Structure formats: structure tokens, C-alpha cells
Amino acid sequence: MAGIILGVIVAIIVILLIIIIATYNGLVGMRNQTKNAWAQIDVQLKRRYDLIPNLVETVKGYMQHERGTLEAVTNARNLAQSVASAGPGERAAAEGQLSSALARLLVVVENYPNLKANQNFLALQEELTGTENKIGFSRQFYNDSVLRFNNKIEMFPSNIIAGMTGFKQSEFFEVKAPEEREAPKVSFSAPPKS
Template sequence: MIAGLIVLAAAVVLVLIVIGMYNGLVRAKKQVENAWSQIDVQLKRRYDLIPNLVETVKGYAGHESAVLENVTRARSNAMSASSSDTGAKISAETELSGAIRSLMIQVEAYPQLKANENFLQLQEELTATENKISFARQHYNDTATNFNTAIAVFPASVIAGMFHFRDAELWQITDASEREAPKVKF
């Protein structure tokens, strides 16, 4: 009888440990999803700013249509990339970031545009949004790394395997030119 109670108590403790680990992994996964959605919030803000920026630049630099078309196309691709496919979303957003950088480089050739109050305000808002996106990406990567570590360590790795938890994809630079130091010319 005592042996049966000990076995029962051990089974209850084991079940409670499994439940605790599972719930911890679910919480960590939800934190990753929340961090990803925070990136989406900032990306939406950027998507909303880009058409205004393109229209303002178009008035001054209409013949730079290739650059403007690249920004518009990259924005459309980024907006249509599925948030559930992290890799595709990251790739599309990287393309959009590059197109925006190209646009800002082209703007340097137009002193009247750089002095335009509407453009300056849009540029400031876009810069602030890009900074927020950068911080959101950093938070996402930190949260994803914590989750990936949680599902990799023993004994949680056993529970993670049983319930099919998979690593969260990290936001990484895919364009080698983004790793290079910027060239400053005076």
C-alpha cells in the first residue's frame, strides 16, 4: 500500500513537472509571437509613410522613376509577404530597407527637396520608425533566442520534442552590403 502511494505521488509530481515545463514553453512561444507582432506594428507605420514620401519626392525628382518604382514594388512585396513565413517576411523587409536607402541617397541630389518642410517631416518620421523597427527586431531576436534556448535545454527539450515546439527564426541580415561600414565622403 505504501509503495503504491509512493508510485502515485511520484507520478503526480512527474505530471506536474511536465505541465509546468509545457506551460513555460507555451509562455515563451507567446512572447516570441508578441515580439514579432510588435515588428509588424512598426512595419505598418513604415508602409503608411512610404506613399507620402514617394509622392513628395516625385514632385521634385520625377525623372528618378526607377528608384521610386523600386520603393513602391518593395513596399508591395513586403506588405504581401506572409507574417507566418518568417523567412519570406524578413527577406521582403530587407529588400524594402534597401530600396528606402537608395531613395534617400537619390534625394541628396535635390537641395530644394531636402529643404522642403513636408519632406523633412516625412524623413524625420521615417527615421524614427526605422529606429523603432530596429529596436523591435532586436527585442524579437532576444525573445526568440530565449525561446530557442528553452526548447533546447534538458529536460525541457524532451517536452518540446513531444509537443513539436520548433526554433523561432532569427531576424538576420541577408544582404551582405548591410554588413559593410558606410562610406562617408566630404
């Protein structure tokens, strides 16, 4: 009789252990996925830092009257690069500034038909569009991964294991700059004359 009770207890312990190990491994897997997703964002943001000097150089000759717009892009890029080792929250704000400065530049470009005929610029524009989209999609994937991970940490019963083994919630990569949320306004006015 005692043997049977002992057996049942051992079985329960074994099952519990298996559940704990599976949950723990699941959490580790999800944390790694958010880390990978974060690395993806990082790659694309760095790509954007590299593209901007090229873009400004190509565009400069065509748009002497847009010095302010170009400077805003360069400054936003340098600012974003200076916080490149910070956490998602801090970086998101700086990157949001850069995105909106770039969006303004691309709106202004519409007023320069010569520039739009430049092969070099067209190639850069495609690269920039691709990079912007990749930043957007990697952010989308990262935030979805973080949401799942954070839910798992908060929800019962995985929250017990997460608490015991010290899993912390991850930070979302959310663009807080208000300009970024609005779609860029296209201006149909004539190009500014000096």
C-alpha cells in the same frame, strides 16, 4: 511499510507532474512572447508600407532626375507587401530589399537642400527614421525571444516535454540581402546634372 513506499511514489509523481506542468507553461509563455514580438514587427512593417507612397509623392517634385531610385523604392515596397502573409524567412528577404532601397533614397536626398527645408518632408523623414528604428528594435527583440525559445526546446530536460507536446522551433527574422548589412555609403560628389 508498504504505505510509506506508496506515499513516496505518490510524492515523486506529484513533484514530477508539477515540474512537467511548470515547464510546459514556461514553453507556452515563451511561444506567446515570440508571437507577440512577431506581431510587433508586423505592425511596424505595415506602417512602413503606408509611409512610402506619401514619401515618394513628396519627394517626386524635387528630384526628377532620381526616377530610378524612386521606382526601386516603390517596387521593393510592392514586392514586400505581396509576401506580407509569408513566414519570417521569406519576408525578411523582401523587407531587406526595401530597407536598402530606402537607405539609397535617403542618401540621395542629401543632394537636395530645398527638399531638406520642406517641413512636410522633415516630418516624413522623422516618421521614417522612427519606423526603421522600430523595425530594427522589434526584430532584435523577436530574434532574442526566438533564441531563448529554441534553446529551451533543444535543451534537456525541457526538450522531452517540448517533444511530447509538439513544440516546434521558430524561425529567425534575419535580413539576408547583402546590401543591408553594409552601412550606406555617403557620396560627396555634386548632384547629377541632366
